Amino acid sequence: MYENVQIGIVGAGSVFTPELIELILEKKLDVSKIVFMDIDSERLEILASLAKRQIEHSEMDISVETTESYKDAIINSDFILLQPRVGKGQMRIEDEKLAHKYHIPYVETVSVPGLGAFLRTVPVYNEIASLIKEYAPNARIMNFANPAGPLTTYLHRIGLTNTVGVCNVPVSYVSSVAEIFDVPEESVSMSWKGLNHFAAADEVLIDGKNVLPELAEKASLGEYYFPFSLQVLEDTKLGLSPxxxxxxxxxxxxEELLEKEKSRGEEVKELEKELLEIYSQPETIEMPELLKKRGGFKYSEVVANLIESFQTNNHHVHYINVPNNGTLSSLPDETIVEVPAIVQNGEIFPLQAGDLPKFIKSFVSNMATVYDYWISAVMNKDGSDLRKALMLDPVFSDAKHSDALLKEIFAVNEDYVENFYS
Structure with a gap:
């Protein structure tokens, strides 16, 4: 069923696409065609040309086609990868400016940037979903577009139940633990559970031994995957999503955000410009070290590993976003949760995870409700649901600002989102 497959990549102009191609080639996955789709013709050409060089260098027989049409990327595809950034990097920067103005802590999926990206992506996903239902109803869909949790949930709500959400955070956490203890990544496993970007492990095992008690002492506090005080790590005794x-x-x-000269979105814009210049050089075949500085590195590892498992029925453990269906007892069945899972005979089976750690249980349940309000707002065109979402999200500290903030969010996004807010 998953032999000689076609992969359609929506948003193939992403700077991460070469990492995915490299892994497909390294793993020698049974792929016959990859369709690169992006609305940015310049980025599309740069990334497709690099992919062709990578494939030629590997001596594998995979054809690469380019298109600016969603339909062309979807039709006949066995795997459809969704990684668009609607509004490009500039709209992320605009979101950050709004959060900055209202003194609301922010990063790509947190607070205003998370909500802004969700609102912009929904209309595009409505179009894509209709095309998938018509032209590739049995395709496996992998969503990496942020905010990955709410967007994966939305795709399920509108009928794309073959969708999984993929993220680099869990595999990068495993990689960080392996580096700290100087062991191979394959020897590290963990009871990772929660929502995308809001998950934690109450056990991190190396060859069966729980190393969490030692991790707080060994981790270099302040590094990306350990940005917490020692007190937090010692008190919670959890491996926390950053x-x-x-x-x-x-x-x-x-305070740090207010002191910075550039927002993360502005930094990413400059970083991507530099990466695209490297990618456009005819001699470029291998991935530059610079890519590791771009948040999201290793996402392609999750995708390639999943495709490999669909093709080989191996027993690889994947940390992915799937419907709960009783996996975590304190969350509704329809909630999309991030948990360990395996693939067998073309089906995904979450590994029994029990329940959420007590420390994060109420927070995760609360954020699941926040995302439910986002989704009901766009499905029912109900602005009051967005106000309720802001009231529930702890990072929005004062409800009196919600009306003015939401009006500004819709004004800034008027080219991408129908203004249903009132």
Whole structure:
């Protein structure tokens, strides 16, 4: 069923696409065609040309086609990868400016940038979903577009139940632990569970031994995957997603944001410009070290590993976003949760995860409700649901600002989102 497959990449102009191609070639996945789709013709040409050089260098027989049409990327594809950034990097920067103005801690999926990206992506996903239902109803869909959790949930709500959400955070956490303890990544496993970007592990095992008690002492605090105070790590005794820092250390993060000369979106824009210049050089075949500085590095590893498991029925453990269906007892069945899972005979099976750690249980449940309000707002054109979402999200500290903020969010995004807010 998953032999000689076609992969359609929506948003193939992403700077991460070469990493994916490299892994497909390294793993010698049974792929016959990859369709590169992007609305940015310049980026599309740069990334497709690099992919052709990579494939030629590997001596594998994979054809690469380019298109600016969603339909062309979808029709006949066995795997459809969704990684668009609607509004490009500039709209992320505009979101950050709004969060900055209202002194709300922010990063790509937290607070205003998360909501802005969700609102912009929904109309595009409505169009894509209709095309998938008509032209590739049995395709496996992998969503990496942020905010990955709410967008994966939305795709399920509108009928694309073959969708999984993929993220680099869990595999990068595993990689960080392996580096700290100087062991191969394959020897590290963990009971990772929660929502995308809001998950935690109450066990991190190396060859069966729980190393969490030692991790707080060994980790270099302040590094990306350990941005917490020693007190937080010692008290919680959890392996926390780094995104919790925006809630557990919100005042400190906000002070840092106010002091910075450039927002993360502005930094990423400059970084991507440099990466695209490297990619456009005819001699470029291998991935530059610079890519590791771009948040999201290793996402392609999740995608390539998943495709490999669909093709080989191996027992690789994937940390992915799937419907809960009783996996975590304190969350509704329809909630999309991030948990360990395996693929067998073309089906995904979450590994039994029990329940959420007590420390994050109420927070995760609360954020699941926040995302439900986002989704009901766009499905029912109900602006009051967005106000309720802001009231529930702890990072929005004062409800009195919600009306003015939401009006500005819709004004800034008028080219991408129908203004249903009132």
């Amino acid at each position: 995104y919790f820092q925006w809630y557990l250390h919100s005042d400190e993060r906000m």
